[in-house]
Amino acid sequence: MTTPTVVSVGSASGMPYSVPVRLRHLLLLTQLPFWALLLFAFLNLQSGLESRVQTLARSSDTRSQLEAVNALLTHVVNMETGVRGYVIAGQASFLEPYYRGEAAYPPVLKTLSRDAQLPAQERARLGRIGSVIRQWQTEVAQPEIRARPSQPEVAEALVRSGRGKRLLDAVRADVDALSQNLAAQLSVSDARAQRQLQALRRDLMIAAAVLLALSVATTLGAARMLTHPLSDLGRGARRITDTSGSVTVTERGPREYRDLASTFNRMTERIREARQATDQAVSQLERRNTWLSDLARLSDALQAARTLSEASEILTRALPHLLPHTSGQLLQHNASRNLLLQAAQWGEPLGTPGPDTCWALRRGETQGEAAGQPFMPRCSDQTGPYLCAPLFSHGETLGLLRIRPPAGADLSAQRAALDDVTRQVALALASLRLQDRLLQQSIRDPLTGLFNRRHLEAQLSAGVTAANATDAPLSLIALDIDHFKRLNDTFGHDAGDAALIRVSATLRDLAPTGSTPARPGGEEFTLLLPQTDLRAAQALAEQLRSAVEGLHLTHDGLPLGQVTVSLGVASLTAGVSGEGLVAAADQALYAAKRSGRNRVMAAT
Known part of the structure; x- marks a missing residue:
């Protein structure tokens, strides 16, 4: 049996000095000037x-x-x-x-x-x-x-x-x-x-300068008293890496330092045993760290995705790498939440369960024979070991992640990996859904569902830029409900809202693909028409006018009478900005109003 070498750090001939106070008391005393100055600065600044x-x-x-x-x-x-x-x-x-x-x-x-x-x-x-x-x-x-x-x-x-x-x-x-x-x-x-x-x-700068000077002074004073024992401990720690034997340090200084030195001496006796266990754990940690890095890269990629389709493409590539040697699929709820739709799939195809037949969705936790619950009913479309993990985020069920582990795999490790992946996927899908809802709320008018003024202005700016670059036509229709105030005053605001909704529905139904039907505010509506010249825009405006004139509006069983609109049409010409196009359409609309309403006028 080999006798370990004992290395002593620190001079044994010198008398170990002692400090009459504990370390915490000494540190508190060094902080008193800071507290006093901070209190004074606070009162002054207050x-x-x-x-x-x-x-x-x-x-x-x-x-x-x-x-x-x-x-x-x-x-x-x-x-x-x-x-x-x-x-x-x-x-x-x-x-x-x-x-x-x-x-x-x-x-x-x-x-x-x-x-x-x-x-x-x-x-x-x-x-x-x-x-x-x-x-x-x-x-x-x-x-x-x-x-x-x-x-x-x-x-x-x-x-x-x-x-x-x-x-x-x-x-x-x-x-x-x-x-x-x-x-x-x-x-x-x-x-x-x-x-x-x-x-x-000025007061802040003075207080900062005084604090800095006081910090330097107190640090230098305390360092003289505290660094010597710490230097011994530092030298002892460095010697641990240079020798396989035990390392001892001289126990001196404040009481806490002496206790620390004693503990350090006992610790070195056990380091060799810990080194062996550490070497065994290093390889496992490296593998785990590599897997977590891949999981972090997946999270970064999902955060960069803008749509659910982009996220599905990323997951189709990432899930086979994060869950190697498995077959699986990612399922999401449809809009009605009565079906599970496949968003990603890898390996052998798996069946698709219904939302009411999946025990993982019912219980809100990972299910399957590989989940350590053999007494639970298994999915009828599965054979062999499998795992089903529900995707939850903020109390909302988003879908399901299912895998079939390979034969002989560590099922507990497979479940832990699946749960980690499921959390990341659920958070990313919830974030993308929230982004989509917020986007729709930010660009849609809540009453009519048409685009709002902010989205219209953005589309108008982009349309003008594209039209100027390609010499393509760009037209705009401005329409306004005739005598809308009288309708509100006569039948009430609920009836006015009903009229706005019906007119907006007509506008949305007749709006061509690629156009932007919007409600800038009140009873005013706008239709932005890329790739449309003035003549085609006039024809569409007349179609809108006729369609609205033919509406038969009622509210709470009461007929609201005939509702008509006046429309102004303008097309982009050279040197005209988006604001100029809107102004031209508004002028044409005002001309239609002055000419008797319920008509279409084009900007001259």
């Missing part, structure tokens, strides 16, 4: 942040006030425009801006007047503005409105008198002065916030 938050809050209030002042001026301008248009045209529809402004400006004025942040001088100015607006209504606007139906010359004389202009000029002057004062306050608040931000940055 104060600075609080000041900056208050300043930003004042800036936000001032911005709100400025927006309200601008809104007040907009309402006054709308009222003036409505009265002027009524006096000129004599049509009651011109008074709609006046009545909207008349209803909207008092709440804005009242909100501004009650704002405690507004100076008393500005609140007085607001009172003066309100008085002048009411004076203008009483002395100018209302007399002009009353006189216009029967005495238009009286209304015109009131306009020519200039009384209304002088009153509204006074309102504009006060509003401009108020806006300038608020803008000046906002500028002061923003400048103060910027200075506070610079002060915070």
Whole structure:
């Protein structure tokens, strides 16, 4: 029997020094300066942040006030425009801006007047503005409105008198002065916030510099006391690799270091035994690491896939490599979840079970004779050992992964590998399904199922680029439901939604392959037509108009009457952008509206 060599590390002649405190107490003492400085820095930064938050809050209030002042001026301008248009045209529809402004400006004025942040001088100015607006209504606007139906010359004389202009000029002057004062306050608040931000940055830099200096000082001081015993342990650890015998180190330093040295000395006695066990485990770990690397590459590839078909192609290549010498298949639920459809297959073909007959899907865990459950019923389409693993993710059943292990295989290892692969595949398939759902939600209008404005703009940009590059035609149809507001007011919004759905269904049915039917908003619809010239687009627009005119709409048993649409058609010409194409189609739509509605007009 060979006697192991004993190697001693550390001087035995020197007196081992002792530290009167434990290591944790010593480390706590070195941290006290850091904690004190951090507390001071926190309090200082907290104060600075609080000041900056208050300043930003004042800036936000001032911005709100400025927006309200601008809104007040907009309402006054709308009222003036409505009265002027009524006096000129004599049509009651011109008074709609006046009545909207008349209803909207008092709440804005009242909100501004009650704002405690507004100076008393500005609140007085607001009172003066309100008085002048009411004076203008009483002395100018209302007399002009009353006189216009029967005495238009009286209304015109009131306009020519200039009384209304002088009153509204006074309102504009006060509003401009108020806006300038608020803008000046906002500028002061923003400048103060910027200075506070610079002060915070300066404090952070000072605190970081002090912390760095303190860290260097405490580290150097503690290192002198702690590194000597650690150096002995380090030299002893290096000697372990140089000799097959035991290595001992001198037990000195803090109590914890002495305990560590004693444990180290005992540990070296057992290292040789551990080396033998380690050598045996290395080969197994290498094989496992290689397999996990392949599994990680599969995960990366699945993460890069954009569609389920791409994922199926990747899995068809990867699963035979990750589960070698097996035959298997990957099955997924169809949209109705009443069938399992094959997504990938390798080796010998396996039968396809139904969702209700598969015990793995019923129990939510791996099944089969190879799963260590011989008492469970086996699949009728399987002979010999097999494994069925359900694909679960976030409580949802996605499908099934089935394999048939080779004869003589380690069934427990096969099941462990199958479970690892199943988890990766389930997560990837769930992610792809979620991506597909999110994509559809991001590009579809929830009410009609047509594409939304964002997708339409993307398709329009791509279509214009392609048309300019290939000189191919590109047309666009803009359509709008006639008198939709009257339909909503008469039958309610549910009936309006029903009409939108029926019109959108007609648009979707008649939209050619490759086109983009969309609902940008409200009762407006758009159909983008690549590879379509103006004449073909006009013909399709007329077909749409006729189809909508022929609809018989009812809601809750009530007939909604005839619904018609007006349509504008435009085609892309040289030098015109996508926005220009949309504008041309809108102009044609407005022309169709002006010409009596329920017709198709082409852009000139």
